[in-house]
Amino acid sequence: MTAPAHGQEVVPKFRGPATTAPLGVELSERETPVHPDTRRRAPAAHVTLDAVAREAGVSLATASRALNGTTRVRDDLRGRVRAAADLLGYIPNAHAQALASPEGNRTVGLICHDVGDPYFAGIASGVMRAAAEQDLLVMLASTFREPAREIAYVSMLRAQRARAILLIGSGFQDRAWERAMDAELEPYVRAGGRVAVVSRHRSMRVDTVQPENRAGAAALAASLVALGHRDFAVLSGPPELTTVADRLAGFREGLAAAGITLRRVVRGAFTREGGHAAACQLLAAGGARPTCVFAVTDVMAVGALAALREAGVRVPEDMSLAGFDDIPVVREVSPPLTTVALPLTEMGEQVIALALRTPSGAGRSRVLRIEGNVVLRGSTGAPPGS
């Protein structure tokens, strides 16, 4: 096996498509003997439809029609055009297509906080799968949780005239941000753009794939109560995220239904480290420890699990732990985490489907509710001493 090429000369084994005589009108350029320093010259231009038409001996319009099949074209001509396109290695210029006709645009935008996060990666994976089926290209944007960047990306996607913009992840509960986002989205939609989101955006009237965060958290709370727990703490994320607010509220509701008051809420970043830190903080606090901890996302729960282990707290013997989302990793840790399962990939498929469906009509928006299923795994058990 040859070593990877470091500074290797390109072997020009590919001589270009025009090795045979031109069929149609003369293309004098081709005849030009290749000057030795062509290498350094301006890059070879792209093959245009015009060149294909000339090669096939038809008009530009016919070439376009032959390739797109929009109108009937005589079979022999169509054949000639196809052959010419093949021969020249023609690839249409997507920008020109998009400019010439609105249907030419085959891209959608996907905005999430971080593809590196398994939650978003799961949803993105679903979006990619669905997009592939419809021959769409996805422009991905990671905001790294900066609201300003999110707005900027919407603007860029507007510039790209993306068919649809998909916003994954809950919105910020912040008036200024909401206003700015609305200001971006409203003209976009008005101009025919589609918008769909995963998770609730307080002020936005757009098609939504809505995980039942509240109900799911409440159901989880009920399950944990059923295990015998009475003493709970929550590891929460940034309160301005609607997802956090909803899950926390739902969990409280679920406890309240059993007459239990949530004892403690520790706030942390929406990351593995945030969960770790929050758990440490919880353990460091004095007083009786809760018997059960709910982390508002699995990512945080994983961090919390590590923190508990480091502190010598056995899960679930000393303390039960539950998360939310059911990202793949929670099945791999020991003990596997109890969580509220969300069909992430499917949600990704749904959100793009929602966006691409025929518009729901002026001023209408759809909400696709996604039920979360409580999955009890090894990380939860009866409270100690029961």
Added chain:
Amino acid sequence: MTAPAHGQEVVPKFRGPATTAPLGVELSERETPVHPDTRRRAPAAHVTLDAVAREAGVSLATASRALNGTTRVRDDLRGRVRAAADLLGYIPNAHAQALASPEGNRTVGLICHDVGDPYFAGIASGVMRAAAEQDLLVMLASTFREPAREIAYVSMLRAQRARAILLIGSGFQDRAWERAMDAELEPYVRAGGRVAVVSRHRSMRVDTVQPENRAGAAALAASLVALGHRDFAVLSGPPELTTVADRLAGFREGLAAAGITLRRVVRGAFTREGGHAAACQLLAAGGARPTCVFAVTDVMAVGALAALREAGVRVPEDMSLAGFDDIPVVREVSPPLTTVALPLTEMGEQVIALALRTPSGAGRSRVLRIEGNVVLRGSTGAPPGS
């Protein structure tokens, strides 16, 4: 000056999803009050530069220059243009820009096997971060390991005239595929496109971020031998992937250096389930079990770990297990996995930097070697009975 006016009547009040939400996946619609006029109008056209120029009372050319700052424009005119653009909510049409000037294109393409896979998600995350810094938009493509789809995506990205195409993940060692890929890439590069890859592509002469798979696997083998192991098995992936071939070869080399012959290679899919299945197969086989197993990727190792646990094989007491890549999850499982650590995010940043750097000159390609670090964790220990 009137505000953009296009029906600002939209009431920015959002009632939110009904809290009496029934559980289950269901679709509901909510209605937004809309001004009667707006209802069945054709979509409002986008604001064009022409409109801005008119609003500002200058020519199209001046408006363009004022906004892009390419040439000096009198201050008062520039101010007027900026104000007009703001007022109208002008967003340039990226397609038109890209068509009119090659520099107008601010997109790069990223092709990977599956963003849902933590290995690719990690690299993609790095790419996204670097792209954001340069104000580039990333078009993401997931091939789901179908070679044909990979080729098709390159073609689509060519059509988009992406500034650069990034290929993440090893190439297929398949002549037909290589030829087809070359045929796509060669004209692209010739036309000024940039290509960079992560992992070796046998036939491709392009800038490469090259994890030292071979050396890393060899070093891992040496470390495992040092722990006392003499009896090894490898859980391998599809042999046509260069990454698999290299890691397997490297591991063999490392063992050979200690005079050890690899006993067993079990092949599985390049996924968690593939690793699980391969491990099961290994255990099901008769004869003495190896004392140490190397899975060529962490993703497979995680599956293998689950399989071992299910089979009652203790890790590392009964059998040691090691992986490759150091994806985040391996630190969370118990025991944490020994692996060869690759700086995934950084690799993502590097590959886009490599692609965007000034061309290396005709026919030259760079290789950025990334060393992997052997990280011994709890999943490996002395062989049983030592």
Added chain:
DNA sequence: GCGCTTTCAGAAAGCGCTTTCTGGTAAGGT
């Protein structure tokens, strides 16, 4: 005050397509 160079706004030529619109030709009707 007269030619000279600068400076900078506007007209216009594309960029590479799609899609009318136009018109020629063949088929069909009487």
Added chain:
DNA sequence: ACCTTACCAGAAAGCGCTTTCTGAAAGCGC
């Protein structure tokens, strides 16, 4: 044989920008 249709290829008009190219006005030295 004459007139309608139908069909389909080609000419041409954009799509929304950037960037020459052009020329008017202003600045300058003598």
